[in-house]
Amino acid sequence: MALEALNVLGFQHCVRLERWNLERKRCGYGLRLTSKRWEKQVSTDGEWCLCACQATLHNDGDAASLVGLRPVDGEPKKELIPLPRPLSVTDTAGSPSYGSQVRVAYQGVPGAYSEEAALKAYPQCEAVPCEEFEAAFKAVELWLVDKAVLPIENSVGGSIHRNYDLLLRHRLHIVGEVQMAVNHCLLVLPGVAKEELKRVLSHPQALSQCELALGKLGVIRENIDDTAGAAQIIAAKRVRNTGAIASARAAQIYGLDILAENIQDDLDNITRFLILAREPIIPRTDRTFKTSIVFTLEEGPGVLFKALAVFALRDINLTKIESRPQRKRPLRIVDDSNNGSAKYFDYLFYIDFEASMAETRAQNALGHLQEFATFLRVLGSYPMDMHM
CATH class of the missing domain: 3.30.70.260 (ACT domain)
Known part of the structure; x- marks a missing residue:
């Protein structure tokens, strides 16, 4: 990927990145990370653990903002956020953070409601995505993360029975709870109108909770493992006739437009999450x-x-x-x-x-x-x- 096509930052919270792999032929470039508290210079092959809210791309003293960079060929794209790799149940690699930053596991991909719940509980945390609920439990047990935030019940959809079963199977302790209002948004690629939509992707519960809005659209509904995953698919495949039901944060992360907000049938849609840790409080x-x-x-x-x-x-x-x-x-x-x-x-x-x-x-x-x-x-x- 050429540096001109690099889509970086807009981070609202600190995250841990494994490594930037920039092209060797561009080795004269570097990243300067800035915040109110510190400034750190890294090389193109350097490894760093914290990012700030601003960054500049520089070459021999000439700085250019990374926000809003155009691809080498094509139209300008929305600013995207680099995504961490989700942990799986077999993932034992990696090490926990021993610094002040809390690592919190959640099920799904970045932009999921569970990630929002984790950030509500720990605003400065590093949110770590996991492929499955059980992977989040194991990540805490294996010291890959400090805590996990997982949904336990929804005011419309009821209890998440899988997590009740996992609470008994694993020896973690509930140390807190988070209650969060769900705002289902209809997301599409930039410039797509409602009339172009033929189908909508999302988690089965999200689709069922937006029955009235989807009925008016007259679209085909397709089940996906999680809401943010639906937004990720649309952004990756660039399908113009397909929308996703997901959070507003998912739209920001994957560079999608929000056609409509709060499209759920019941506006008082609340999900309760549990915070799990290795030791009780x-x-x-x-x-x-x-x-x-x-x-x-x-x-x-x-x-x-x-x-x-x-x-x-x-x-x-x-x-x-x-x-x-x-x-x-x-x-x-x-x-x-x-x-x-x-x-x-x-x-x-x-x-x-x-x-x-x-x-x-x-x-x-x-x-x-x-x-x-x-x-x-x-x-x-x-x-x-x-x-x-």
Whole structure:
């Protein structure tokens, strides 16, 4: 790639880049990175870990802004942001950051709503994309990242069951939550009009949440693994008759135009994310905390009622109840004297309640629950997100 075609920067947050590989024949060029706090000179083959909000391309003292550079041949393109390679479940290479910058894993590609949630939780973090939810869990366990931010429920689409199962499979701790309003945007290549669209790509949930808007367009809907991935495909393949439903940030990253914003059927579309870490945080009582647990119960009349009563007796508010069949033991066989044996699903119960584990009432409630629970695990006690 010739330097004139280099599309760089516009970073709103610091990111880690592995290496710039510029053409050897252009070795006289370099990058000067500037911010209010520091300036660093690097060579064309140099390795650097932090970038600032501004940069200049220079050659023998003649500087030219990298923002808005034209390709060698073709029309001007929107400024694009260099993208990191997503981690996979088999990825054990790399090393975590031991500096002050927090590395946070999320599922998807840059521009995903999960990335926005990570940046909301840690504005100066390095957001690390992962191909799958499980890859994000493993990235934390293997010390490739410091934390992971993953969706757990949506006000329209409901619970993300895969992540409930992974919470039990992995030994990570919930250390926080993020609640974020979803703004679905219709993205297209620059200059494309609505009348040109024949199909729209996005995640199945995003497509279903924009049913009315897509119905008016009369387009074919095509499922993609994630919303930002749909924007990435359109930008890479340069398809003019295809749009994507994704975030406004995805439009900025992939150089796309926003034809319409907030096209979801329900404008109050909220997704709740969990922040996961290797170690729990110390619960406190000076602010509102939430505690998440998972447990199993013996089969019998009123057992679930008794389990929930331990919280009601202590004026503890339950904010979430989710049940999942146990994978290793999906069926429970119960003797019935009249008709032989009956088979029931054996369930795990996930509960969120408003109390800190530093409070005596929460400790007493879980102690009471242990009297008839066959299994109990605290997934985390963490501050509630009180801001949208």
